[in-house]
Amino acid sequence: MQQTEFLNTVLPFKDKVFRLAKRLLVSTDEAEDATQELYLKLWTNKNKLGEYKNVEAFAMTMTKNYCLDQLKSKRSNNLTLVHSNYKDSGISLQHEVELKDSVSKVHEFIEKLPEKQKLIIQLRDIENYDYDEIGKILDLQPTAVRVALSRARKTIREQLKKQHNYGII
Amino acid sequence: MELSNIEKLIEKYENAETSLQEEQVLKAFFQQDAVPAHLLEYKTMFNYFEQSSTERYTKSIQLKPRKSNWKWLSIAATVALLVSIYTINSPGTISESERQEAQLAFQETQKAFQLISQNLNKGNTVAFAGLQEFGKAQNKVFKTNK
Secondary structure, eight states, X not given: OOHHHHHHHHGGGHHHHHHHHHHHHOXXXXXXXXXXXXXXXXXXXXXXXXXXXXXXXXXXXXXXXHHHHHHHHHHHTTOOOOOOOOOOSSSOSOOOHXXXXXXHXXXXXXXXXXXXXXXXXXXXXXXXXXXXXXXXXXXXOHHHHHHHHHHHHHHHHHHHHHHHHHHHO | OOHHHHHXXXXXXXXXXXXXXXHHHHHHHHHSSOOOGGGHHHXXXXXXXXXXXXXXXXXXXXXXXXXXXXXXXXXXXHHHHHHHHHHHHSOOOOOHHXXXXXXXXXXXXXHHHHHHXXXXXXXXXXXXXXHHHHHHHHHHHHHHHO
């Protein structure tokens, strides 16, 4: 596989890789490093890429595994990731400060979800993959994906509701 | 889109039964500013999803692996190993002053050993004389017994 061909296959989903890495690793720097590292891995394995029907799904799986490994080694080193990169300015769609606050709350709620649900929310609601693709990426049955997704959506919604009600009282 | 339809979709959405198209419909619906109060949470959620999906990887991707560092490192390690083996095995060079000092120390030690052995020899002759005395006495005793 030549460099241009390689880049044409893998570059279109670099943002997805980055966002998935950021979802798991939280900090932007770590996510950037992970993305860079992942593309190096893809590049060194470029001859094998042809064997995969869905390179993107394969790359997403690699990203997931790489980030989880990173997290594991971070945890065993007793280091916690510090994140100071909430995007609360810029492209937000609503102008009310209150709503902006609750949007970054969603970020927090997702962060607190179990790893599997976090991944599924990211892949479905943000990256819009279909259930089969998510199943392939995470090595799960599509029904299992649906169950976890439903649970995650309900959790986020309920927590937002709680937040809301407390705000009023 | 009618509100009742949206509510139906929301319910399907919560059970993860919506298709991607239906989710696009929901997304579009929650883009608008006027959203019924009981659906505000969903607006927040969909806004967040929309916002998150616009984040971009801005750095350029390097495809030249940093692996070559390892190659150089291994070469350096091999060289260091060879040099250390060579220096351990080859006889060390000693400077002239060190050689003289060693010679001096050797002579001094030899003198000291000489002294010790002379004194030991003296003691030896004394002890030997004592031993002869003992033999004489012994002979006397055994003679008288016979």
